Amino acid sequence: MMVEGFADGDSLIHRLDPRVKIIVAALFSTIVAVSDRFRVLLPALVIGLILVMLSTVPVKKLFMRLVPVNGFIIFLWLFLPFTFDGEPLFAVGPLVATNEGVYHATRITLKSNAIVVVLIALVASTPVFALGHALHELRIPNKIVHLFFFTYRYIHVMYREYLRLVNAMKIRNFRPATNIHTYRTFAYLVGMLLVKSHERAKRVYNAMLCRGFRGRFYSLSRFSLKPIDVISFILMLTVILGLAVLEWTRITL
Amino acid sequence: MDKDNFIINLTDVSFAYPDGAPVLDKLNLQLRRGECLGLVGPNGSGKTTLLHIIVGLLKPSSGNIEIFGKTARREEDFQGVRQRVGLLFQDADDQLFHPTVLEDVAFGPLNLGKSRDEARAIAGETLEVLGLAGFEDRVTYKLSGGEKRLVSLATVLAMGPEVLLLDEPVAGLDEATEKRIIDILKDLDLSHILVSHNIDLLAETTHYIGYMIDGKISVDEERVPHTHVHVHEHGRHTHKHGPHRLDKKS
Numbered sequence: 198m199m200v201e202g203f204a205d206g207d208s209l210i211h212r213l214d215p216r217v218k219i220i221v222a223a224l225f226s227t228i229v230a231v232s233d234r235f236r237v238l239l240p241a242l243v244i245g246l247i248l249v250m251l252s253t254v255p256v257k258k259l260f261m262r263l264v265p266v267n268g269f270i271i272f273l274w275l276f277l278p279f280t281f282d283g284e285p286l287f288a289v290g291p292l293v294a295t296n297e298g299v300y301h302a303t304r305i306t307l308k309s310n311a312i313v314v315v316l317i318a319l320v321a322s323t324p325v326f327a328l329g330h331a332l333h334e335l336r337i338p339n340k341i342v343h344l345f346f347f348t349y350r351y352i353h354v355m356y357r358e359y360l361r362l363v364n365a366m367k368i369r370n371f372r373p374a375t376n377i378h379t380y381r382t383f384a385y386l387v388g389m390l391l392v393k394s395h396e397r398a399k400r401v402y403n404a405m406l407c408r409g410f411r412g413r414f415y416s417l418s419r420f421s422l423k424p425i426d427v428i429s430f431i432l433m434l435t436v437i438l439g440l441a442v443l444e445w446t447r448i449t450l
Numbered sequence: 451m452d453k454d455n456f457i458i459n460l461t462d463v464s465f466a467y468p469d470g471a472p473v474l475d476k477l478n479l480q481l482r483r484g485e486c487l488g489l490v491g492p493n494g495s496g497k498t499t500l501l502h503i504i505v506g507l508l509k510p511s512s513g514n515i516e517i518f519g520k521t522a523r524r525e526e527d528f529q530g531v532r533q534r535v536g537l538l539f540q541d542a543d544d545q546l547f548h549p550t551v552l553e554d555v556a557f558g559p560l561n562l563g564k565s566r567d568e569a570r571a572i573a574g575e576t577l578e579v580l581g582l583a584g585f586e587d588r589v590t591y592k593l594s595g596g597e598k599r600l601v602s603l604a605t606v607l608a609m610g611p612e613v614l615l616l617d618e619p620v621a622g623l624d625e626a627t628e629k630r631i632i633d634i635l636k637d638l639d640l641s642h643i644l645v646s647h648n649i650d651l652l653a654e655t656t657h658y659i660g661y662m663i664d665g666k667i668s669v670d671e672e673r674v675p676h677t678h679v680h681v682h683e684h685g686r687h688t689h690k691h692g693p694h695r696l697d698k699k700s
Contacts, residue, residue, distance in 0.1 A: 326549035350547050353591045400544040403507045407537045408609060409529070409561035417553050417566055 203254050203321040210252035211322050214426040215331035218319040221433040226312045228437055232444040238307040241440060245314035252318045259317060266313050270306050277302040325349045330416055343414055351397065358393055362386055455482045456516065457613055457641060458504060458535075463513030464665070465499060473499050474510070475665030481613070481641060488652035489645045491662030497645040498540065500662070501615045504643075505537050518612075533562060536611030540618050542598035543591075551577070551593075551601050552586035558609040576608040577601075580634060596627035603634065614642035620651055 204211075210218075229241045249259060278286070283297030320328065326346070333342045366382065373379045458481040466472040473496040481487055489497050502508045503515070506528025515522050517531045539545045548554035555573035564572065577585055580600055585593075593601060599619065606614065616635075620628040628651070635642065635655045646652055652659055660667040 326553075329549070346549065347547065350549060350591065354543050397544065400539065400541065401547055403502070404537075404539050404545045405547070405557075406507065407505055407532050408558035408605065409533055410557075411529070411561065413561075415557075415560040415566070415569075417556055417560075417570060419566075 203252070203258070203317060204324045206253055206322060208251060208253045208322075209425070209429075210248065210318055212425075213319075213429055214420055214422055215323045215327045216334055216420060217422075217426050217430045217433075218323055219328070219331055219335065221430065221437070222315055222319040224434070224437050225315050225440075228440050228444070229308055229311050229315075232308070232440065233304060234444055235304070235307075237440050237444045238304060238311065240443075241311040242307050242314070244436060245311045245318065248318035249314050252322045254317060254322070259314075262317055262321075263310065263313060266309055267306075270302075270309060273305055274302050277305075331420065333416055334420055339414060347401075351394070351401075354397065355390060355394055359386075359390060362389060456480050457483050457518055458643075459514075459516040460504070461514045461516075463503060463510045463515065465496070465503060465508060465510045472665055474503070476513070477666050479660075479667055481643060483641055485641055485658075486656040487643045488656035488659040489643060489662055489667070490647065490649070490652065490659060495662040496665060497662055498617055501537060501617055501643065501645065504615060505532050505535055533609055534611055535613045535615060536606035536609055537615045538603055538606050538617060538619055540621070542595070542602040545602040545605060546590040546593075546598060549589060550586070551582070551588045551590055551604075554590055554601065555604045555608045558605060562609065572608050573604075576604045580604050580607070581630070596623050596630075599623060599627065599631070603631070607638075612640065614638075614640050616642060616644045616646075618646055619644065620646065620648060 225241075225244075229238065232238060232241070278294035278298035279289075279292045281295045281298030281301060283295035286294045286296050286299060288294070323331070326349075329342055329346050329349075332345065333339070363386070366386070371382060373383075458479065460477060460479040462476045462478065463474055464472060464476055465474040477496075477500070479487075479500070489500070491497055499508060503510055504517070506515075506522060506525065518534065520527070522528055522531050546554050548557060552570070552573050555576055556569040559569040559572045560566075574583075574586065577583055580603060582597075582600055582604060585597070585601065588597075590598070590601065603619070614635075619635075620631055623631070628648075632651060632654050635644075642655075644652065644656055658669060660669045
């Protein structure tokens with residue numbers, strides 16, 4: 198299972214304090230998501246690409262991650278240009294594409310790619326447990342942080358259980374088709390996974406009780422801000438602020 | 451017999467799962483300090499249930515549980531018990547839920563109110579004792595089966611227990627890891643109850659063996675030395691044999 202594919206590297210971005218990365222990624226994504234002007238969205242994408250380059254993520258892997266995102270966007274390009282009112286641009290049979298529709302699709306493409314690229318650069322470059330501890334340090338409620346940890350820990354176990362069930366199906370010559378037998382089998386598969394994870398959760402909780410768990414989690418790690426963290430933080434905040442200014446003021450460049 | 455010597459004393463303990471027949475039926479079990487008891491019995495005979503009852507994860511329908519001379523009945527009683535009685539689960543994936551080994555081993559000590567640094571130190575020492583030095587930052591889900599088992603044992607030992615309850619500690623492990631666990635158990639010299647189908651393991655690490663059947667334990671204190679002479683293919687390689695039934699003496 199591919200998780201944490203980008204966390205192993207060693208670059209300036211990898212060494213940054215995870216708290217800085219989380220805050221920057223969150224602010225950046227928010228500003229970009231609500232922005233509409235191209236003079237904000239284009240620079241945002243460029244900033245994202247610069248960050249990704251700094252994080253030395255292999256281009257091929259980056260591309261692989263962008264494929265699913267842009268898979269959805271292709272559908273937007275199929276529909277949006279034809280469903281927006283506005284200046285007609287071109288026509289395909291009875292369907293008329295509008296300028297506004299094309300602009301809108303372009304905006305969404307730029308936004309989503311900029312956000313995903315920044316998330317890959319900043320968040321995917323952080324090991325999951327560092328992220329969890331950073332969330333904890335940022336005063337995110339304990340319950341959410343632990344939900345995050347447990348999900349990460351047991352997703353592999355569930356995945357292995359899923360593979361075992363799938364193999365059990367395969368060795369008895371199960372071939373999915375479009376029929377009731379297939380649907381029922383898949384329903385059983387999902388049902389079994391649910392039941393198994395419920396059972397697992399009970400056993401894990403019992404194991405925790407055995408080790409004196411009384412509803413409180415303690416964290417071993419401490420983060421310390423280094424000068425480079427502070428400098429990067431201020432720099433990125435300035436850039437994000439710049440984007441916000443470009444979006445919400447009448448200054449024309 | 452001096453009653454205070456019992457560290458675990460179960461009298462007439464019965465237990466049934468809500469949907470089925472009784473698992474334990476007026477079961478009696480006494481363990482003195484320094485004693486090591488092996489438990490064998492068919493699948494579903496209640497061995498795991500028994501261990502879970504001792505640490506209060508399951509509550510018996512009737513009977514009395516006395517641990518370290520104190521009757522344990524409510525959840526609060528068992529919270530104290532669990533610190534002194536360490537239970538090693540059958541499946542290490544149930545026991546290891548932290549991302550890294552160090553954090554997982556430190557979880558128990560932190561719950562016992564140790565400071566970060568103390569917990570870190572205890573975890574480090576425990577790993578060292580088990581020959582797992584250098585495992586601190588390993589990711590728990592990426593460990594091999596044998597490593598997982600050893601780390602689970604570390605998480606239990608880090609609590610500083612006085613008694614260990616081991617549920618199939620070597621099931622599914624290769625011989626090298628099995629031997630490592632046997633050596634660790636011998637070196638630790640802690641009282642323990644060990645559930646296993648592996649008679650060689652029980653012979654090496656326990657003083658006497660109880661056979662669980664019909665919801666009760668029948669203890670066979672007398673050890674009958676006997677050798678098995680057998681011939682089969684591949685005999686020149688060291689090998690294990692399947693579980694032996696205690697009631698069928700060969």
